[in-house]
Amino acid sequence: MTDNRAESNGDRPARAKRLPRAVRERQILDAAVAVFSQRGYHAASMDEISEVAGISKPMIYAYLGAKEELFAACIQREATRLVEAIAGVVDESLPPREQLWRGIQGFFAFVADNRDSWRVLHRQAGTQGEPFAAELTAGRKRAISVIGLLLEHAAQAQGVGSFAEGQTEPLAAGLVGAGESLADWWLDHPEETPKAMSGRLMNLVWMGFGNLVQGTGWRPSQAEDAGLQRSDEVSA
Amino acid sequence: MTDNRAESNGDRPARAKRLPRAVRERQILDAAVAVFSQRGYHAASMDEISEVAGISKPMIYAYLGAKEELFAACIQREATRLVEAIAGVVDESLPPREQLWRGIQGFFAFVADNRDSWRVLHRQAGTQGEPFAAELTAGRKRAISVIGLLLEHAAQAQGVGSFAEGQTEPLAAGLVGAGESLADWWLDHPEETPKAMSGRLMNLVWMGFGNLVQGTGWRPSQAEDAGLQRSDEVSA
Amino acid sequence: MTDNRAESNGDRPARAKRLPRAVRERQILDAAVAVFSQRGYHAASMDEISEVAGISKPMIYAYLGAKEELFAACIQREATRLVEAIAGVVDESLPPREQLWRGIQGFFAFVADNRDSWRVLHRQAGTQGEPFAAELTAGRKRAISVIGLLLEHAAQAQGVGSFAEGQTEPLAAGLVGAGESLADWWLDHPEETPKAMSGRLMNLVWMGFGNLVQGTGWRPSQAEDAGLQRSDEVSA
Amino acid sequence: MTDNRAESNGDRPARAKRLPRAVRERQILDAAVAVFSQRGYHAASMDEISEVAGISKPMIYAYLGAKEELFAACIQREATRLVEAIAGVVDESLPPREQLWRGIQGFFAFVADNRDSWRVLHRQAGTQGEPFAAELTAGRKRAISVIGLLLEHAAQAQGVGSFAEGQTEPLAAGLVGAGESLADWWLDHPEETPKAMSGRLMNLVWMGFGNLVQGTGWRPSQAEDAGLQRSDEVSA
DNA sequence: GATGAATGAGATTTCATTCAT
DNA sequence: CATGAATGAAATCTCATTCAT
Numbered sequence: 001m002t003d004n005r006a007e008s009n010g011d012r013p014a015r016a017k018r019l020p021r022a023v024r025e026r027q028i029l030d031a032a033v034a035v036f037s038q039r040g041y042h043a044a045s046m047d048e049i050s051e052v053a054g055i056s057k058p059m060i061y062a063y064l065g066a067k068e069e070l071f072a073a074c075i076q077r078e079a080t081r082l083v084e085a086i087a088g089v090v091d092e093s094l095p096p097r098e099q100l101w102r103g104i105q106g107f108f109a110f111v112a113d114n115r116d117s118w119r120v121l122h123r124q125a126g127t128q129g130e131p132f133a134a135e136l137t138a139g140r141k142r143a144i145s146v147i148g149l150l151l152e153h154a155a156q157a158q159g160v161g162s163f164a165e166g167q168t169e170p171l172a173a174g175l176v177g178a179g180e181s182l183a184d185w186w187l188d189h190p191e192e193t194p195k196a197m198s199g200r201l202m203n204l205v206w207m208g209f210g211n212l213v214q215g216t217g218w219r220p221s222q223a224e225d226a227g228l229q230r231s232d233e234v235s236a
Numbered sequence: 237m238t239d240n241r242a243e244s245n246g247d248r249p250a251r252a253k254r255l256p257r258a259v260r261e262r263q264i265l266d267a268a269v270a271v272f273s274q275r276g277y278h279a280a281s282m283d284e285i286s287e288v289a290g291i292s293k294p295m296i297y298a299y300l301g302a303k304e305e306l307f308a309a310c311i312q313r314e315a316t317r318l319v320e321a322i323a324g325v326v327d328e329s330l331p332p333r334e335q336l337w338r339g340i341q342g343f344f345a346f347v348a349d350n351r352d353s354w355r356v357l358h359r360q361a362g363t364q365g366e367p368f369a370a371e372l373t374a375g376r377k378r379a380i381s382v383i384g385l386l387l388e389h390a391a392q393a394q395g396v397g398s399f400a401e402g403q404t405e406p407l408a409a410g411l412v413g414a415g416e417s418l419a420d421w422w423l424d425h426p427e428e429t430p431k432a433m434s435g436r437l438m439n440l441v442w443m444g445f446g447n448l449v450q451g452t453g454w455r456p457s458q459a460e461d462a463g464l465q466r467s468d469e470v471s472a
Numbered sequence: 473m474t475d476n477r478a479e480s481n482g483d484r485p486a487r488a489k490r491l492p493r494a495v496r497e498r499q500i501l502d503a504a505v506a507v508f509s510q511r512g513y514h515a516a517s518m519d520e521i522s523e524v525a526g527i528s529k530p531m532i533y534a535y536l537g538a539k540e541e542l543f544a545a546c547i548q549r550e551a552t553r554l555v556e557a558i559a560g561v562v563d564e565s566l567p568p569r570e571q572l573w574r575g576i577q578g579f580f581a582f583v584a585d586n587r588d589s590w591r592v593l594h595r596q597a598g599t600q601g602e603p604f605a606a607e608l609t610a611g612r613k614r615a616i617s618v619i620g621l622l623l624e625h626a627a628q629a630q631g632v633g634s635f636a637e638g639q640t641e642p643l644a645a646g647l648v649g650a651g652e653s654l655a656d657w658w659l660d661h662p663e664e665t666p667k668a669m670s671g672r673l674m675n676l677v678w679m680g681f682g683n684l685v686q687g688t689g690w691r692p693s694q695a696e697d698a699g700l701q702r703s704d705e706v707s708a
Numbered sequence: 709m710t711d712n713r714a715e716s717n718g719d720r721p722a723r724a725k726r727l728p729r730a731v732r733e734r735q736i737l738d739a740a741v742a743v744f745s746q747r748g749y750h751a752a753s754m755d756e757i758s759e760v761a762g763i764s765k766p767m768i769y770a771y772l773g774a775k776e777e778l779f780a781a782c783i784q785r786e787a788t789r790l791v792e793a794i795a796g797v798v799d800e801s802l803p804p805r806e807q808l809w810r811g812i813q814g815f816f817a818f819v820a821d822n823r824d825s826w827r828v829l830h831r832q833a834g835t836q837g838e839p840f841a842a843e844l845t846a847g848r849k850r851a852i853s854v855i856g857l858l859l860e861h862a863a864q865a866q867g868v869g870s871f872a873e874g875q876t877e878p879l880a881a882g883l884v885g886a887g888e889s890l891a892d893w894w895l896d897h898p899e900e901t902p903k904a905m906s907g908r909l910m911n912l913v914w915m916g917f918g919n920l921v922q923g924t925g926w927r928p929s930q931a932e933d934a935g936l937q938r939s940d941e942v943s944a
Numbered sequence: 945g946a947t948g949a950a951t952g953a954g955a956t957t958t959c960a961t962t963c964a965t
Numbered sequence: 966c967a968t969g970a971a972t973g974a975a976a977t978c979t980c981a982t983t984c985a986t
């Protein structure tokens with residue numbers, strides 16, 4: 001809100017120093033991520049972004065285009081950073097379980113260091129009708145399918161070929177959701193370490209998955225099964 | 237996008253009949269849920285809501301207050317409906333596992349029948365800075381803590397008293413997130429039955445949880461443990 | 473600039489009285505024609521139009537849409553008025569010359585009474601690149617072709633069938649241009665009567681045309697013909 | 709419409725060579741005429757002009773001043789060019805009719821070779837309220853009065869001294885308008901040769917004028933005269 | 945001399961909200 | 966009670982213009 005630019009030399013805001021384009025672009029993206037993260041896409045205003053970036057609006061438009069494009073640029077940059085953070089710690093030569101463990105650790109480490117990035121990626125996911133929804137959804141789906149593959153490898157490694165087709169993807173979706181939700185919960189419990197968080201998710205995922213791939217999946221007993229009707233048969 | 241301009245159509249809409257207040261409020265809330273669900277809070281316009289509701293804007297203000305209050309009312313109504321839908325199928329006298337199974341079924345049945353409600357509850361969750369964020373977060377936390385309790389009961393029922401304090405809540409959070417994510421995935425795979433979805437979540441949760449409560453939780457081997465450092469120790 | 477609304481009761485601008493839609497639409501169009509006429513499309517601002525109309529901008533958008541649509545509406549209304557003004561005095565049963573004379577009189581009478589309308593129709597005609605340019609050009613072409621027909625009838629009435637094909641249209645274009653230019657000149661010489669103006673145009677058109685249809689068209693002598701080269705043969 | 713954003717292209721445009729001022733000014737004016745012609749004064753942007761000119765904006769300001777001055781400079785240069793093009797082919801020692809014929813040919817030749825120049829001179833004619841309107845109107849009036857003189861000479865040459873005072877100017881205006889309109893029509897019929905166009909205008913003008921100067925001007929019959937009332941007597 | 949970087953000011957458009965019939 | 970009519974305020978985006986390197 002207040003003018004926190006350095007060198008407020010007496011009178012007026014003092015034209016910002018001339019900086020190379022790359023630097024300014026980074027500044028702008030940083031500010032945009034922060035503001036989008038805090039306010040959400042629609043509530044974020046270009047005015048606030050420009051203020052936070054310490055630069056005037058026209059420069060934002062000149063360098064990164066209109067609001068939508070700016071947002072897309074944020075998404076892309078942060079998604080890339082997240083993917084690289086995880087890819088950087090995963091070693092494909094390791095057995096699947098270890099890969100998963102490292103990946104999960106990488107994820108929580110990234111979230112720990114980049115709360116804003118994470119929020120932008122996570123919290124805007126469903127703003128349907130927006131033109132960039134595709135971008136977000138696509139990223140999410142890519143993540144899910146990568147994890148799905150990992151699960152499939154794990155299943156094969158354990159010699160369980162019977163793992164039903166089409167089962168990995170929804171499970172991966174559940175896993176990603178669990179991770180997101182845990183990361184959210186973490187926001188309210190900052191005293192937890194990344195490793196503790198990672199351990200929780202790994203347990204939830206692996207122990208459940210460990211049983212599933214061994215064919216010991218849970219199934220409702222006959223009594224449990226009879227209890228509920230399909231709701232749409234009633235409501236229709 | 238759509239052409240909202242009023243049209244000077246000769247056949248005027250015929251002043252709405254005088255209806256009891258409760259009916260009107262329901263109409264309005266139904267419309268509001270639909271519009272908020274499709275557009276998101278900010279992109280939704282009072283104009284569209286009033287149009288969908290078939291009621292003029294001043295009435296909306298008279299009955300349900302300003303946009304924020306209206307949104308809060310939507311959240312509250314839908315949250316209550318979801319909670320009641322689940323509560324309606326859970327029988328507290330049953331063993332925890334069965335309760336969980338029924339609860340999960342109730343959840344997916346509700347989502348199946350009320351996509352809009354679900355979207356409003358789920359997709360707007362993180363619009364931080366808004367005054368109603370509290371409302372949403374609170375509902376979510378309530379849900380998590382209820383499930384946490386359930387898990388704790390289950391643990392006790394299996395005679396596992398050593399289940400560490402403070403472990404249930406994050407697990408419950410993970411569970412809720414997995415459920416949300418699966419429900420999202422479902423939106424793209426409408427051919428799946430509610431029961432199939434419920435089965436997936438139950439497996440993920442219970443088989444993992446089943447092992448956890450029996451003390452067979454997974455823990456990284458020493459090699460796995462050494463691999464990663466806390467990122468903030470480095471980046472700081 | 474100043475607030476010329478009636479009843480400036482003491483303090484603030486006093487919300488405009490509630491008027492039926494049709495009345496307001498007329499007010500708005502009147503104001504828009506005046507402002508577009510004076511400033512031109514681009515230099516005209518919605519702010520000024522709303523000020524002149526004595527109504528707030530949102531009403532303009534509600535009733536007549538965005539700037540472009542508003543301008544198109546102006547064009548359409550004024551073009552229709554001009555056409556009707558002329559059509560109202562032309563009697564198709566009369567001989568062509570008399571029709572032309574009456575049409576020309578109608579034209580100048582309209583311009584006399586509606587300087588602004590005329591300016592909007594005439595002066596914006598060539599703002600190329602605008603999406604409404606088509607609308608204007610189309611109207612102009614329609615006018616030219618109508619006059620072309622009239623000329624053709626006149627030629628036939630004089631028993632001159634040999635009037636070369638494709639000659640009427642450019643002549644009509646010339647006639648229209650002459651009319652526009654005379655009308656422009658009139659703006660600077662308001663003391664002239666409509667009848668005097670009409671007479672001038674009629675003379676220019678008819679006497680020239682009168683000779684043309686009788687085959688007494690002028691043609692350069694050989695000496696005159698040799699004088700100039702096609703410029704593009706040189707400049708190319 | 710076009711994407712004006714600066715692009716961070718690796719291969720930079722290579723700082724323009726130091727050129728003599730006159731050359732630079734010509735480059736700039738050429739670009740400005742092209743852009744003003746296509747877009748109109750207001751819609752033209754200094755950015756586009758500088759881009760088309762291949763010279764940075766600050767140079768434009770240094771050499772030719774602000775937008776308005778630049779536009780005025782365009783008008784002046786193009787008007788001069790047009791006048792010179794016509795003056796170059798007119799030989800004052802020739803009889804008036806031949807002068808007129810040559811002048812008309814010169815006009816269409818110029819328009820053929822300089823569409824943009826012509827459009828700038830013609831299409832912006834009525835942007836009233838702008839400070840450069842004077843410049844435009846002045847140029848136009850000069851042209852009209854030159855032609856008026858020519859007509860007057862022709863009248864005297866034919867021994868018609870009674871040609872009423874004040875008649876030449878409006879006729880000249882009509883002639884100029886007819887020329888403009890024919891030039892416009894030409895834009896849509898590029899297959900026509902300059903000579904054909906010239907012939908059309910000459911015929912329209914001269915044959916009409918030829919009769920006028922001989923006192924055989926057309927006058928409404930009594931019946932025709934009675935048909936219409938002055939509109940302002942009614943509407944006032 | 946030449947330019948990339950920078951901005952104040954203003955344009956169009958929309959929206960939540962309220963008055964007056 | 967019910968609504969069409971009305972608006973203040975703010976958001977996005979563009980443009981002419983000027984520093985500072």
